[in-house]
Amino acid sequence: MATIKDVAKLAGVALSTASLALGEGGRVSPATRQKVLEAARELNYQKNGFAMDLKRSQTRTIALILSDLSGPYFSELIQSVQDFALSRGYDLIACSSVGGQDSTAVKFLREKRVDGAIVLAHNVSNEVLQESAREGFPIVVLDRVVLGDYLINVLVDGEQGGYEATKYLIEQGHRRIAYISGPVNSYDNIQRYSGYQRALSEHALQELKKWNVIGHFTQEGGFQATKMLILQGDLPEAIFYANDEMALGGMKALAESGIRIPEQVSVIGYDDIFQSQYVQPSLTTIRQPKYEAGSMAAHLLFQALEGQFVNKSYKFSVELVERNSCAPSLVRK
Amino acid sequence: MATIKDVAKLAGVALSTASLALGEGGRVSPATRQKVLEAARELNYQKNGFAMDLKRSQTRTIALILSDLSGPYFSELIQSVQDFALSRGYDLIACSSVGGQDSTAVKFLREKRVDGAIVLAHNVSNEVLQESAREGFPIVVLDRVVLGDYLINVLVDGEQGGYEATKYLIEQGHRRIAYISGPVNSYDNIQRYSGYQRALSEHALQELKKWNVIGHFTQEGGFQATKMLILQGDLPEAIFYANDEMALGGMKALAESGIRIPEQVSVIGYDDIFQSQYVQPSLTTIRQPKYEAGSMAAHLLFQALEGQFVNKSYKFSVELVERNSCAPSLVRK
């Protein structure tokens, strides 16, 4: 592969001159530049990115680290971060943390292959984050609280969301409310669940173990969990799915069993993913300010990159969007 | 930031010994390794990725280049490529080509920041692809035919798909079939459209200009295009949306106007994205072998990376999945 050295030789100039000519604002005579450019074209020269990064010790690239590149939830987030990064002349790459500590994501973090990162990946440990963040390498974490220098937290109030969702159901007259859970140790799930519990206890309602089923935050998981609920034979009046994907799967399971939503059971989700407005009936859910959170994350990251002072923690609140999957309870006592 | 030099100094060993100790299979005494590891931990040393890549002149990372990181269509593709890459000990990053020639994607391609790439991004030009691909840097292109050394094409037969979709509609007795188009110069759109035309002409059907509306491959675009169709006052019997996202938008527009699917109008999509089975009515569509194509792309890329001979071009065929958005025409002559 042709290097700048080859180009310089072919153009009959020094290496440094070639570098200058190839770069932006170099002080080189037009004639020289011409020669160099021609040589470069002839050799099909293309700059080696690492060498440049190594020398400059910065990449003008940030990474967005996600537990799963392909989830529907992430779309808006990616969009907002990308918009922002582009507008600041930075590049964005997305890395997945599938594989945990051996993942691409962790490698990029540890080896500083980018200038900074935004992380929304439950399977990247706090330790990795804390060890990786440092002067010149800020990290914004979106899904939990991690303390440390050069670590910034942008949160969405999941406890509030879980509370609001449950309260809404209660106010519609429901008393028997199931909770379909995400992974039990996921920060998001814990938050939402604790909101659910608070709402129940504030209204002196009992939580039933059999109505707490794990759905892993996936559509398939929601489907299975709901099947289980149905098989138990004692259907709740309302189901709170800890995310929309599970709710979608659950609605499918309900439909397959001929159970009508919202007449026979009310369903509420969480996240407000794109599809939620398109299902039948459209899904009442808790809207996460995903775009806003992404923008904020990017904004803070760039501030930190520029050495400006930034607050270490931000919290967004959440709002209920009422659609057609919930209906007031008919008193059936 | 601590470098390996600092670590070596603190541990009281030579630079190369430190490197060896930090690496995998180094022949260093356990005692030395211990010392080095300790020093590294103390200094919170983390390896500089570029330096390593530069030295090794390979990254064990491949890039997946997409025109839009956030589309639902890409999920399965990402998944399959990622599975494959991981199984081969490679890392995967995703880059967006938003920004065209100035995008992150093009930069990564040009500057060889990865070992190879899989490209599904209509806005990356053939020239860039041809100039970038070279010995040791193979590129697999998924959405068009680009010729060149170290360029591999994996295609899905869009013409056939367009043909099948249209023929299906015709066989159900429909004669007045609209085509909601993607971007007119998109390779995919051109293919599908030409299949549509072939089916029409084989059945001696006339194509009507007013029933060819551009929907840009987006949900919103499909929505708008359908609104236009409705406003024209002369509704077709069936609508072929050149992708599912547009069909989803279109179904929403139809529903808003109180037009029943499939009773009043049959709707067929293209791609079989995840949501299509969840809309009401579920969407009849053309299934793209996305997972298979992704696996194949990854497979070929690795073969090329390993210097094995690979065929330059593969083509998948496509299949119709019948759901509930189409119904036989009631003869209304």
Next chain:
DNA sequence: CTGTTAGCGCTTTCAC
């Protein structure tokens, strides 16, 4: 088993 040394390809002073 450990240390010395020579670069990987590039940018960037600093003289000329």
Next chain:
DNA sequence: GTGAAAGCGCTAACAG
């Protein structure tokens, strides 16, 4: 305006 030279942080011969 141009060239020589240093060095970014690391790996990998090659000696010892």
